[in-house]
Amino acid sequence: MDSPVTTERLREIIARSRAHDRRPPFLRNLIGAKRTVNKYYNAIYEIARALKPKMVLELGVFRGVSAAHWALGNPEGEVWGVDCMPQSLLPKVKQIANFNFVLNETVRAAEAIAHHGPWDVVFFDSVHVYDQVTAEVEAYTPQMADYGIQVFDDIFKREGMRRFWSELPGDKDAYPHLSQCGFGVRVSWPEQALPQGMDHDTYERVRSPYTRIDDGT
Numbered sequence: 001m002d003s004p005v006t007t008e009r010l011r012e013i014i015a016r017s018r019a020h021d022r023r024p025p026f027l028r029n030l031i032g033a034k035r036t037v038n039k040y041y042n043a044i045y046e047i048a049r050a051l052k053p054k055m056v057l058e059l060g061v062f063r064g065v066s067a068a069h070w071a072l073g074n075p076e077g078e079v080w081g082v083d084c085m086p087q088s089l090l091p092k093v094k095q096i097a098n099f100n101f102v103l104n105e106t107v108r109a110a111e112a113i114a115h116h117g118p119w120d121v122v123f124f125d126s127v128h129v130y131d132q133v134t135a136e137v138e139a140y141t142p143q144m145a146d147y148g149i150q151v152f153d154d155i156f157k158r159e160g161m162r163r164f165w166s167e168l169p170g171d172k173d174a175y176p177h178l179s180q181c182g183f184g185v186r187v188s189w190p191e192q193a194l195p196q197g198m199d200h201d202t203y204e205r206v207r208s209p210y211t212r213i214d215d216g217t
């Protein structure tokens, strides 16, 4: 993304996703109306609509339901999905024009797909264990765009994921209502954009009134 994404902004977008469901019937019915009702799918759709990420990377695609939400939420962006199990992917997701499937192990894929980045969004949804998600974060954080977000499913699933989430540094927020085992988002900013000792939300609160003055609004 070209401009900063704050945890406050994400909270607003996600709150909006609780209030209404604007998804097209194609998404609502991907795997049967009831199962696609998962609240985090609508949140993904609203995040993509609001932030318009140019490049999204999904680690762990399975049937492609979340990938389809990233893709249709922002048809101008590109979605790349990595999975080692191609047979599960729904044929109708394969046909989505802005979705690309990469058959590989998620960490091993990092070098091969780096040239498609930098990534505005990385969605970590492969196997939810400490070592795997830690290795994925290490592999893909250097590939993040300046103002990107990292999205995690199942952050409270078992001890390993709880430990991973508690150790993850930076500006992050958990949205427990979105998924049975927790859902989390971390925002990434370029280090040089922040004055020393100031967190992103505080910086944004200080900065935004002056930005409006600069804009003449």
Ligand SMILES: C[S@@+](CC[C@H](N)C(=O)[O-])C[C@H]1O[C@@H](n2cnc3c(N)ncnc32)[C@H](O)[C@@H]1O
Pocket: 058, 059, 060, 061, 062, 063, 064, 065, 066, 067, 082, 083, 084, 085, 088, 104, 105, 106, 107, 125, 126, 127, 132
């Ligand atoms: C939870 S499912 C993904 C669900 C999907 N993101 C959604 O919400 O619609 C996890 C997927 O990750 C894949 N996976 C797990 N570990 C992997 C690894 N190390 N490399 C590649 N794919 C992996 C599995 O094959 C499976 O399809």
